[in-house]
Amino acid sequence: MPSIQVSVGSVTGGIMALHASLWNQYYNQNNTSNQYRDEIDMLLKTDDGDVIWDELYSSALSDIQKLKEFSNATETYDPRLNLIAVALESYTFQIIYDAFGMAPYSEAFQGETTGNFNPKFERGEEIYPILVTKIDEALNLFNSYLDENPNANELRLDQRNKDYFFNGDITAWVQFANSVKLKLAMRNLEYDTDWSMGIINALEANPNYIGTDVLLDIFSAEINKENPLYAQDQNLNTQINLVANRTFSEFLTVNGDPRDSLIYEANSAGNNLL
Template identity: 30%
Template structure:
């Protein structure tokens, strides 16, 4: 009972607002001569780490089951059957909104400090805001945005839900502003810079990440004409590349590389292998495609089912008919520093390849595609020869249709985004280009439709009822199949 009460109180302080009863205590115990906000450099590392570890947790639990990376042998956990319990939504909602408060405080604190170069922290804050808010809206649709995280500052415990189109419009403005703030010759002193676990507070690398994230989000809504996303993609890539620098190599990838020393442990570093891998195996789709391509990443990611043999499991199997588990997640992943991935250079190259195939930009799609493959191999410390690209499942062929090429791009992108929050799910929902249907079993539910969103958290329904109902009415119902603004009706 106490645990449930604490959960309710915590959820009420997030997107729903703050607890006004705490305000008198805070005011009494606040020194009026000092800033009430922590230094920006002290907030950055913990906020990013907590978002990433939460993402990894539910990537393994939800994303990987939806997108046939893994399949659980627990007959009562049914994500691979496209069933989701309503309570599942609360973990990510809570995790993201808590850290948005800290991310926003980075911007506020940097402005209060009024020190040379501190606009870098403001730029970083805006990039992180765009990243986390995009994760939220892409999972739920309309969400508290302009009025979120204002329970303590403004006493707003019932924030309105903003429309997704408006959210995306403002995310683009944040990334534009970040691009300007990070365009600086200033730097941060070494001891403070080192508190950034991703780019060591290098403004140019943060700028490249921000603009690469910009392309990810622009492409996600490019099929919607309202925000002129295609025009902006072309501007960034073709017309004004010097004004919008993007990632140029794996060295620019946005990755919190776990040191496995305090405070940046891989979240599974001290876990038992059974807790990491005990009830799941890789899917047929995942294993069969890697085997067919002769992909060297397979041995890094998966165990052998039997000596020299990799095998998967059927996703969506019938209840009561649990298949034999084959290859599992390699236990070395429990200490691997690369699981802290936000966005890597390989993903950017596949974005550029797709944009070229869709004639959004004047670039060579095959070059970008091949560069993306090579970048992912290098990221995972693997090498490939010409024989990899000679495989017709990999190479662009003169007989391939444009859709065939897009399918190959997205299969490679799927593998390059392994362990990257919910991006595999979001991208499949946007394109439907990967053919999971040949691998799905007869136990799949939800009319065979992969969910396109998660329901709003139950606590939000209870504590912000009026605004929740308004958002649900726009959505056409709070269910797994409700089409948000950018979601095409593909399934």
């Protein structure tokens, strides 16, 4: 479980956050630095996609398959772990399909069992309903388990510190799973409006979404333990690299947007940078 969460968090909070924030003008590169010139010019390189693809498939999703197998094996059966695995799997595939449009799903991870090393590519809009069904199955399995084990709303004590997101709180994982379902339905709204609205209306009839930040809060200032975005940004010859984007920060200021002070703050070095 820890490796899955670190893998997904590092991709979404690292290279994907970097590109999204630069392209949406949330922040910019200081004019004395040149590390992100291609990104600022919106030049997407092949290896940018490779990093996302390789990390999510070979690390996160591969480990998720192992967690699902472990949680469903007779001797280690645990619907709580299965719910966590399915929720993370659905979230990860949603990231992949939103980013790439087409990717392997139904034939993925069959290399060792069937020798299929060239799985077919499928469209996200075809896979999202399958992911929602998988989440529902995992939720139903957990609810049945909870009926028989009323105190099963948390992982075992020895497992909780392996859950970086919610510290073993299964109630939070149920809310996270519902939130992923909502996101999948919204993503598919234009492709299959009736299906999407059915999912959305059912969720809204009994809303139970995650209401807290889903944080990967495990980083420190120690070498090899830093936030990956911070590490690639700061471990260079320059300490002034990414800064606030003037266009967006001034837009917030001029319009009196209260998010201004929450997103940006003055640089403590006194160099007029945010």
